[in-house]
Amino acid sequence: MKPIQVGMLGIGTVGGGTFTVLKRNQEEIQRRAGRGIAIAMVAARNVERARALVGTDAVVVDDPFQVVNNPHIEIVVEVIGGTTLAKDLVMQAIANGKHVVTANKALLAEHGNEVFAAAHAKGVMVAFEGAVAVSIPIIKALREGLSGNRIEWVAGIINGTTNFILTEMRDKGLSFDAALAQAQALGYAEADPTFDIEGFDAAHKATILAAIAFGVPVQFKRAHVEGITKLAAADIAYGFQLGYSIKLLGIAKRTAHGIELRVHPTLIPVKRLLANVEGSMNGIMVKSDAAGITMYYGAGAGSEQTASAVIADLVDVTRLHTADAAQRVPHLAFQPDAMSDLPILPMADVVTSYYLRLRVADQTGVLAKVTGILADADISIDAVLQREADEVGGEDANQTDLIILTHDCAEARMDAALARMQALATVLQPIVRIRKEELA
Ligand code: HSE
Numbered sequence: 168m169k170p171i172q173v174g175m176l177g178i179g180t181v182g183g184g185t186f187t188v189l190k191r192n193q194e195e196i197q198r199r200a201g202r203g204i205a206i207a208m209v210a211a212r213n214v215e216r217a218r219a220l221v222g223t224d225a226v227v228v229d230d231p232f233q234v235v236n237n238p239h240i241e242i243v244v245e246v247i248g249g250t251t252l253a254k255d256l257v258m259q260a261i262a263n264g265k266h267v268v269t270a271n272k273a274l275l276a277e278h279g280n281e282v283f284a285a286a287h288a289k290g291v292m293v294a295f296e297g298a299v300a301v302s303i304p305i306i307k308a309l310r311e312g313l314s315g316n317r318i319e320w321v322a323g324i325i326n327g328t329t330n331f332i333l334t335e336m337r338d339k340g341l342s343f344d345a346a347l348a349q350a351q352a353l354g355y356a357e358a359d360p361t362f363d364i365e366g367f368d369a370a371h372k373a374t375i376l377a378a379i380a381f382g383v384p385v386q387f388k389r390a391h392v393e394g395i396t397k398l399a400a401a402d403i404a405y406g407f408q409l410g411y412s413i414k415l416l417g418i419a420k421r422t423a424h425g426i427e428l429r430v431h432p433t434l435i436p437v438k439r440l441l442a443n444v445e446g447s448m449n450g451i452m453v454k455s456d457a458a459g460i461t462m463y464y465g466a467g468a469g470s471e472q473t474a475s476a477v478i479a480d481l482v483d484v485t486r487l488h489t490a491d492a493a494q495r496v497p498h499l500a501f502q503p504d505a506m507s508d509l510p511i512l513p514m515a516d517v518v519t520s521y522y523l524r525l526r527v528a529d530q531t532g533v534l535a536k537v538t539g540i541l542a543d544a545d546i547s548i549d550a551v552l553q554r555e556a557d558e559v560g561g562e563d564a565n566q567t568d569l570i571i572l573t574h575d576c577a578e579a580r581m582d583a584a585l586a587r588m589q590a591l592a593t594v595l596q597p598i599v600r601i602r603k604e605e606l607a
Contacts, residue, residue: 170203171485174234174265175225176210176256177247178217181270181297184470185244185477186221196478200485204478206244210234235260242484244477245269246297250277261285261293266488268480270297270473276371279378279385283498290492294480299372300325300449302465302472304479309379309453310500316455318380320420322606323451324444325372327467328356328363329395329415331447333432337403337412343396355447365394366415366430373417377428380419380453381509382501386428389511393431401556402524402599405570406434409550411522412442413601425512434522434603440464441606452606460606515579520549520603522572525588526556526596529567533593537569544584547574566595572603 175182186206189196197203206224210231211217217227228234235243235256243260247253250273257274260267262285269275275282275298286293296306300323309318324330328350335346347364350356362368370392378385395415406413411434420427435442440462444450449467454460466472487495497503527533534551541548552570573581581600589598 168202170205171241171488172205172207172239173242173244173481174208174210174237174240175206175244175246176231176234176253177245178209178211178220179246180470181246181473181477182209182244183220184474185246188471188474189478189481190224196482200482202485204481204485208234208237208240231256232259235263235265240265241488242266242268242481244481245271245274246477248273250274254278254282257282257293258285261289261291264289264291266292266294266484268294268297268477268484270295270301270477272298272368272371272375276374276385276387279375283503286498287503292484292487292495293498294484295375296480297473297476299375300451300463300465300467301469301476302467303449303451303463304476305376305451305463306379307479308461308463309376310496313453313455313458313461314500316457318421319454319456320418321376321380321451321453322416322418322441322604323373323376324414324441324449325376325417325451325467326363326366326369326415327447327449328360329366329369330444330449331355332364333395333398333403333413333415334445336398336400337407340400340404342400343398364396366392369415369417370430373419373428373430376417376451377419377426379500381421381426382499382505382507383426383509383511384499384506386511389428391429391431391514391517395432398432399599401568402522402601405524405552405554405568406522406601407437409522409552409570409572410437411435411603412437414442414444416604418604421509422512422518424516425510427517428511429514429517432601434601435606439606515577515582517578518575519578520573520575520605521581522570522599522601522603523585524599525569525571525594526566527569528593528595529565530593534569536591536593537571537588540584540587541571541573544576544580546576546580546584548572549574
C-alpha cells in the first residue's frame with residue numbers, strides 16, 4: 168500500500184526531529200502502523216536549510232498554505248507554534264478534510280474548542296500527544312488507559328525550565344535570577360523566558376489535561392496562573408526544613424462544586440515521588456478512583472522527545488483514518504455530546520493548605536496576634552517555625568521570620584486573614600503565601 172502522505176508545517180527542532188526519527192525507525196513504525204508514513208511535503212521559512220535536511224524525500228516550499236491545500240496530503244503536522252498563522256493553517260487543513268497532528272499547546276488551550284468542533288464536523292482527527300510533557304504519553308494515558316476511571320485530580324510538573332530553576336535554587340541556594348541565568352546559559356530557558364517562568368506554558372498544558380480528565384471544554388482564560396519569579400531562596404530552604412519541596416504544579420482537581428484549574432508554586436512533601444522529579448524533567452500524578460494514584464515521568468522537551476509524541480500520533484491517525492469517525496477516541500476523551508458543564512472555580516473557592524512566612528518584629532505577643540487572627544478565621548495551624556533570618560542579622564536582630572503551615576481552608580478565608588495579618592504594625596514586610604498540597 169502507498170505510504171500515507173504527510174505534510175509538515177515547520178522543520179525546526181521538532182519537525183527536524185520528527186523527520187529524523189521517522190526515517191531511522193521507519194521499518195518498526197510501518198510494522199506498527201500497517202502502512203508506511205511518508206513526509207512528502209514540508210513548509211519552511213529557510214527553504215535551503217530544509218532541503219539540506221530532507222534531501223529528495225520531500226518537496227520543500229516556503230508557503231505553508233501550499234501544504235494544507237495540497238489534495239495529496241492526508242495528514243498535516245503543525246509544528247510552527249503560535250496561535251495566529253498556526254490557527255489559520257490548522258483550520259484550513261481541517262476545512263480541506265485533512266487530519267492534523269500538532270504539538271501546539273497554546274493553540275489548543277486557547278482555541279481548542281473551535282478547532283475540535285471544526286474537526287468533529289469534518290470527521291477528521293486532531294491529535295496532540297506532543298502538546299503536554301512530550302516524552303510522556305499522558306494524553307493517551309488519560310484518554311484511553313484510564314478511561315474506566317472517575318478521575319479526581321491531576322497534578323504535574325509540566326514545565327522543565329521552571330523545574331530546573333527550582334532545583335538549582337534548592338540545591339545551590341541560588342536566587343531566582345541566578346538560577347534563571349544558569350537555565351539560559353544551558354539552553355533550557357528561551358532568551359525571553361516569560362512564558363515558562365510566569366507559568367503560562369504550564370497553564371496551557373494544565374488546561375488541556377483538565378479538559379481530557381473531566382470532559383470539560385478547554386478554558387485557559389479561567390485558569391489561575393502564577394509563575395515562580397517571586398519565589399525567594401529562603402522559602403525554598405524553610406520549606407525543605409519542614410519536609411517539603413517547592414514545585415511549579417499544574418493542578419486540575421474535581422470538587423463537588425466545580426473544577427480547580429491552577430498553576431502556582433506549591434509545597435509538596437519531599438517523600439512524594441513527584442518531589443523527586445528534578446532538573447528539567449517532567450512528572451505527572453493522576454488520582455483516579457479505580458487505578459488509584461498513577462505517576463508518569465519523562466522529558467518534557469527536546470527534539471526527538473517531541474518527535475516521539477508526534478510520531479505516535481501519526482501512527483494512530485494512520486491506523487484509524489479509514490475508521491468510522493464515531494469509533495475513534497474523542498478529541499477531549501468524552502463524546503462531544505456528553506461533555507460536562509462543571510464550572511472552573513474562582514480561586515476564592517479553591518480549598519488548599521498554606522505555607523506563610525511573615526517577617527515580624529521580634530516582640531512579645533506577635534505570634535499570639537498572628538495565630539489569633541488565624542483562629543478567628545477558623546484556619547487550623549499545622550506547624551509553626553521561628554527562624555532568625557540571616558540577612559537581618561541572625562540571633563541578635565530585632566526581626567525574625569515566622570513560618571506557619573496551615574491545614575486546608577478556602578482561599579477567600581485565607582485572603583481575609585492575610586489582609587488582617589498584613590495590617591499589624593509588627594508585620595514588617597509583605598507576607599509570603601505559598602499553597603501546599605499533600606497529594607495523598
Ligand atoms: N518550554 C517548555 C518547558 C517545553 O520548559 O518545559 C515546551 O513546552
